[in-house]
Amino acid sequence: MTWARLDLALRVLAVDPVGLGGLWLRSRAGPIRDVATTALAATPFDRPQRRLSANIDDLALLGGPDPVATLAAGRPIHRPGVLSTPALLILPMAESAPPSLTARLAQALDKGHHALVALDEAAEDGEGLPSALSDRLGLFLSLEGERSPRKLPRPIGRRTLRKARTLYPQVTVPKDLTEALAQLAARLGIASPRALLTTRRAARAIAALDGRLTVTEDDLIQAAELGLAHRALPEAEAQPNQPPEPPPPDQPDTPDSQPEEQDLQSLADLLIEAAQAALPPDLLAKLQSDRANRAAQGASGTGSAKSGNRRGRPLPSRPGRPDGQSRIDLVATLRQAAPWQVLRRRNDTHDRALIVHRSDLRLKRYKEVSDRVLIFVVDASGSSAMARLGEAKGAVELMLAQAYSRRDHVALVVLRGQKAELILPPTRSLTTTKARLRGLPGGGGTPLASGLATALDAALRARRQGMTPSLALLTDGRANIALNGQPDRVQAQADAHQIATAIRAAGIAAVTLDVANRPQPALAELALAMHSRYVPLPRADARAIAATLA
Numbered sequence: 124m125t126w127a128r129l130d131l132a133l134r135v136l137a138v139d140p141v142g143l144g145g146l147w148l149r150s151r152a153g154p155i156r157d158v159a160t161t162a163l164a165a166t167p168f169d170r171p172q173r174r175l176s177a178n179i180d181d182l183a184l185l186g187g188p189d190p191v192a193t194l195a196a197g198r199p200i201h202r203p204g205v206l207s208t209p210a211l212l213i214l215p216m217a218e219s220a221p222p223s224l225t226a227r228l229a230q231a232l233d234k235g236h237h238a239l240v241a242l243d244e245a246a247e248d249g250e251g252l253p254s255a256l257s258d259r260l261g262l263f264l265s266l267e268g269e270r271s272p273r274k275l276p277r278p279i280g281r282r283t284l285r286k287a288r289t290l291y292p293q294v295t296v297p298k299d300l301t302e303a304l305a306q307l308a309a310r311l312g313i314a315s316p317r318a319l320l321t322t323r324r325a326a327r328a329i330a331a332l333d334g335r336l337t338v339t340e341d342d343l344i345q346a347a348e349l350g351l352a353h354r355a356l357p358e359a360e361a362q363p364n365q366p367p368e369p370p371p372p373d374q375p376d377t378p379d380s381q382p383e384e385q386d387l388q389s390l391a392d393l394l395i396e397a398a399q400a401a402l403p404p405d406l407l408a409k410l411q412s413d414r415a416n417r418a419a420q421g422a423s424g425t426g427s428a429k430s431g432n433r434r435g436r437p438l439p440s441r442p443g444r445p446d447g448q449s450r451i452d453l454v455a456t457l458r459q460a461a462p463w464q465v466l467r468r469r470n471d472t473h474d475r476a477l478i479v480h481r482s483d484l485r486l487k488r489y490k491e492v493s494d495r496v497l498i499f500v501v502d503a504s505g506s507s508a509m510a511r512l513g514e515a516k517g518a519v520e521l522m523l524a525q526a527y528s529r530r531d532h533v534a535l536v537v538l539r540g541q542k543a544e545l546i547l548p549p550t551r552s553l554t555t556t557k558a559r560l561r562g563l564p565g566g567g568g569t570p571l572a573s574g575l576a577t578a579l580d581a582a583l584r585a586r587r588q589g590m591t592p593s594l595a596l597l598t599d600g601r602a603n604i605a606l607n608g609q610p611d612r613v614q615a616q617a618d619a620h621q622i623a624t625a626i627r628a629a630g631i632a633a634v635t636l637d638v639a640n641r642p643q644p645a646l647a648e649l650a651l652a653m654h655s656r657y658v659p660l661p662r663a664d665a666r667a668i669a670a671t672l673a
Contacts (some may be wrong), residue, residue, distance in 0.1 A: 130350070136166075140211055142321070143261035145241065147217075148242050149265040152244055162278065163213070167284060181204075181227070183205060184206055184224070185207075206236075211239075212238070213242065214228070218253075235405075262321075263350070294327040295337055300343050304323060318351060326338045340371045421504065439483065442482065451484060451485070458478045500578045500594060501535065501595060571600075575596075577627050594634070595633070596634070606622075619654050628654065635653065
């Protein structure tokens with residue numbers, strides 16, 4: 124079924140690539156995705172297919188003045204970029220595309236000359252396509268869990284595609300189907316009007332491929348499976364708590380309108396069922412974690428030093444080629460070229476005052492400081508849960524009060540019940556933090572291993588976003604819930620030590636705050652396995668915790 128849907132998605136995209144924006148293809152790199160990309164290459168689009176790299180520079184992408192060629196020729200030389208001519212762009216590893224490339228591609232799609240096929244490898248939960256791209260791609264398909272087909276459908280012929288493109292502008296959508304589509308989007312919690320427009324275009328393209336001038340229910344169902352199912356929000360988000368509306372005043376029955384409303388409602392129910400059936404396994408959970416992950420992308424902080432080309436303390440310039448992002452160090456370039464001018468003029472027929480070669484170019488470098496995210500792992504179990512939670516809440520707010528001067532982010536993982544929970548993704552917003560922390564309950568078991576695993580995942584995601592993560596563990600060390608959620612003290616301690624070793628192997632800095640009435644040797648051993656600083660704080664308060672982590 125999935126491979127037939129892939130064939131349909133490629134045919135629909137070939138009819139109107141610009142109008143649909145493109146295809147979001149979720150599949151890990153391997154033979155399954157190779158089958159899909161082979162089918163993509165065999166589809167006769169109306170524009171060339173161009174493969175991009177996530178590390179492509181602005182000069183190669185957008186085009187612009189070529190400094191080396193300009194200096195050599197003595198006149199401005201302009202080099203075209205990939206986006207200079209209309210194309211179907213193919214972006215591997217789209218989930219890890221840098222924000223600068225994401226913004227450039229979003230602008231290109233908005234101009235209406237290009238389409239994009241984003242290959243989302245989705246290696247781990249929490250990763251996903253940037254919203255700037257996912258909102259602009261009208262079609263989605265997941266190949267996770269699929270097996271290689273014995274035989275792929277034949278690619279669409281050029282003559283068939285030409286007929287569909289000719290028929291496509293004349294295809295209409297009945298009013299009742301348009302209303303059903305809008306009702307479906309509302310019930311799925313989809314607020315983007317772009318999603319409705321692209322799904323409507325997809326339905327028209329399906330009808331055109333079948334040689335019809337009117338969209339049918341089946342066309343709309345297939346289009347909803349490709350364009351709306353993956354955008355569905357969880358029911359709790361799609362239907363927020365709102366006060367009930369007052370009942371409408373009594374009106375005389377209108378028998379003529381009731382059948383029409385019932386038909387519209389049944390059609391919307393049918394579309395809902397089709398969209399739910401098209402959802403890949405665990406997709407909603409992944410999309411939720413994607414949104415939590417993106418919440419941290421727009422902030423900044425302090426952490427380890429790194430080399431950059433935009434701002435910070437100047438470093439010695441380096442040889443290199445201008446890429447549209449790096450700046451040329453003019454003084455260093457002239458200093459490099461000056462000793463060779465006499466020799467170069469002997470062989471120069473243009474009588475130029477200054478001769479600069481590519482090897483002379485020097486690019487500026489700066490010592491930047493990466494963002495820092497401090498992930499609190501707070502034990503909210505047992506009798507002292509409320510006091511410990513209060514201490515952690517106060518420490519988080521104190522850290523955030525200094526966030527703009529220290530450039531820190533904070534996150535909060537809470538240990539309670541059978542498993543840990545990331546209740547506060549990395550943020551610098553005091554308003555968001557106070558809203559999330561208000562009325563947070565405590566009590567139950569101590570799933571220490573689950574909390575460390577959750578914090579490790581959050582730290583690795585933050586590191587992939589360019590931040591420097593560190594952990595702060597507040598607990599009394601009495602773990603009693605194993606990683607599988609079962610009450611088992613021995614296994615819980617073993618699982619916690621295993622995750623602590625993984626944190627140490629990942630090179631993530633950590634500090635362990637022992638908030639028990641007496642220092643716990645078991646917790647000191649755990650801190651040693653995690654290679655973290657061990658600080659006993661039997662009477663910790665918010666300011667003491669914040670001072671320890673400063």
